[in-house]
Amino acid sequence: xxxxxxxxxxxxxxxxxxxxxxxxxxxxxxxxxxxxxxxxxxxxxxxxxxxxxxxxxxxxxxxxxxxxxxxxxxxxxxxxxxxxxxxxxxxxxxxxxxxxxxxxxxxxxxxxxxxxxxxxxxxxxxxxxxxxxxxxxxxxxxxxxxxxxxxxxxxxxxxxxxxxxxxxxxxxxxxxxxxxxxxxxxxxxxxxxxxxxxxxxxxxxxxxxxxxxxxxxxxxxxxxxxxxxxxxxxxxxxxxxxxxxxxxxxxxxxxxxxxxxxxxxxxxxxxxxxxxxxxxxxxxxxxxxxxxxxxxxxxxxxxxxxxxxxxxxxxxxxxxxxxxxxxxxxxxxxxxxxxxxxxxxxxxxxxxxxxxxxxxxxxxxxxxxxxxxxxxxxxxxxxxxxxxxxxxxxxxxxxxxxxxxxxxx
Amino acid sequence: xxxxxxxxxxxxxxxxxxxxxxxxxxxxxxxxxxxxxxxxxxxxxxxxxxxxxxxxxxxxxxxxxxxxxxxxxxxxxxxxxxxxxxxxxxxxxxxxxxxxxxxxxxxxxxxxxxxxxxxxxxxxxxxxx
Numbered sequence: 001x002x003x004x005x006x007x008x009x010x011x012x013x014x015x016x017x018x019x020x021x022x023x024x025x026x027x028x029x030x031x032x033x034x035x036x037x038x039x040x041x042x043x044x045x046x047x048x049x050x051x052x053x054x055x056x057x058x059x060x061x062x063x064x065x066x067x068x069x070x071x072x073x074x075x076x077x078x079x080x081x082x083x084x085x086x087x088x089x090x091x092x093x094x095x096x097x098x099x100x101x102x103x104x105x106x107x108x109x110x111x112x113x114x115x116x117x118x119x120x121x122x123x124x125x126x127x128x129x130x131x132x133x134x135x136x137x138x139x140x141x142x143x144x145x146x147x148x149x150x151x152x153x154x155x156x157x158x159x160x161x162x163x164x165x166x167x168x169x170x171x172x173x174x175x176x177x178x179x180x181x182x183x184x185x186x187x188x189x190x191x192x193x194x195x196x197x198x199x200x201x202x203x204x205x206x207x208x209x210x211x212x213x214x215x216x217x218x219x220x221x222x223x224x225x226x227x228x229x230x231x232x233x234x235x236x237x238x239x240x241x242x243x244x245x246x247x248x249x250x251x252x253x254x255x256x257x258x259x260x261x262x263x264x265x266x267x268x269x270x271x272x273x274x275x276x277x278x279x280x281x282x283x284x285x286x287x288x289x290x291x292x293x294x295x296x297x298x299x300x301x302x303x304x305x306x307x308x309x310x311x312x313x314x315x316x317x318x319x320x321x322x323x324x325x326x327x328x329x330x331x332x333x334x335x336x337x338x339x340x341x342x343x344x345x346x347x348x349x350x351x352x353x354x355x356x357x358x359x360x361x362x363x364x365x366x367x368x369x370x371x372x373x374x375x376x377x378x379x380x381x382x383x384x385x386x387x388x389x390x391x392x393x394x395x396x397x398x399x400x401x402x403x404x405x406x407x408x409x
Numbered sequence: 410x411x412x413x414x415x416x417x418x419x420x421x422x423x424x425x426x427x428x429x430x431x432x433x434x435x436x437x438x439x440x441x442x443x444x445x446x447x448x449x450x451x452x453x454x455x456x457x458x459x460x461x462x463x464x465x466x467x468x469x470x471x472x473x474x475x476x477x478x479x480x481x482x483x484x485x486x487x488x489x490x491x492x493x494x495x496x497x498x499x500x501x502x503x504x505x506x507x508x509x510x511x512x513x514x515x516x517x518x519x520x521x522x523x524x525x526x527x528x529x530x531x532x533x534x535x536x537x538x
Contacts, residue, residue, distance in 0.1 A: 062502075063502035064431075064502065064503075065425060065502055065503065069425050072423050072436070073423045073424060073425075076422075076423065076465075077423060077438075077462060077465045077466060078465070078466060078467050080423075081466065081470075130530070130532060130537075131532060131537055131538060132537055132538065133536075133537040133538060134537070136537075136538075299433075300425075301436075302435075302436060303425050303426060303433060303434070303435040303436030303438075303457070304433060304435075304516075304519065305432060305433040305434075305510075305519070306433065308537055310432070311533065311534055311535060311536050312527055312530070312532070312533040312534075313523055313527050313528055313533045313534055314432070316519050316520075316522035316523035316526065316527040317518060317519050317522050319527055320522050320526055320527065370502055
């Protein structure tokens, strides 16, 4: 019974923890401009993140080594360092976007300018990382993140033509008013949002934090293969709400408030309050994840002690790195750069950095010396290789598309 | 442990080094080799720290790493941190030693960060709750 409960909790936190500021913004933006014609990209991204999160979780459970530990081992110190630099830049940029997102959620709730919340949010993030155990922080913010189910409720309340919606999803049709390059650019953004590399660092390091062994592989599979797709459905619900309410009015999403607007229209004030709680939980949880991920990657590359499973004084360099990343992220938000714009750039740069993370994971998951009987099967390999191809194409296309479309203008 | 033949690059270089309890110590940044009687090489020590990693990084970055590490060292003849190969008890997904990091006395940066930064923050000695 206890085991079933813990699996159930794992699935719930995987759903609630799936969405972050990138998913919120990308899905609302894409829904408002392209309707449901880009849902297939989100679906593709969810398949990809499931595939590679399962692999990295399995690798971590068997070897008890985090992703960057293995990246350096496989790519050597030079390519490994280049990879580290790119990954840390993208993760800190995402960290900045998440902190901005938390502050924007608080602004929505209080009408006090978001910049005033930034130092408080930064301190709260640090305090949680410093004091709370890993599993507690994951459970609390994962469960609170379930508040975003209000978007699914809103979609229901809007009483759409379900057959029409389904048709728009399975037979995607680019709106005639939009260029193909803009359409593809938003596709890249959605893909980057669904597959953000930090999720893999966090997932595999989390497996080490929670002392998984080969016995936990089955539980991890349940979390990934049930939790992530359901989390992906929340993303689709956000896009669906935007497509039904914002698109007909010609509203383009530029603020977090506009992401929540359809909920206010469909469910009313109380629904909006729940949505704001969901925004807060999703971004705060992701801020913790990106902050920790920065520490994990750097410490794992250099072989330093890392993790929350030891007292902070036993992992001094790790905690200093997390603190420095937090300071950088806070400074980033305080430049008054629009957090929504920062988010857009962070997900596109995530798409660029994707192959750097996913290639080494595929290589290690295939290595029988490390993995023994838990090495990749044929299905995981075929799918993994096909996906790596997709990821490389997306990564190569992302920067040219960004320049061509002036970042989707 | 000392007699086994293995592929250096695949099984030793850039691996995580841990103590008997699994606490992380460093990476195998480089190794020290000696000629064996049969003409092959034997690993005599694991090398760690910026003075070992620096020379393996490309160009200017590598030179700067070494130069900075030398400048900050209090030693007049700075050397990479050296762990004799006799300390190694297991070569698996990590390299396991028979001593802890404190007993080996390596990683000065960790000690410095601990005394000057982390231990000054309340709660650094407590486990998370």
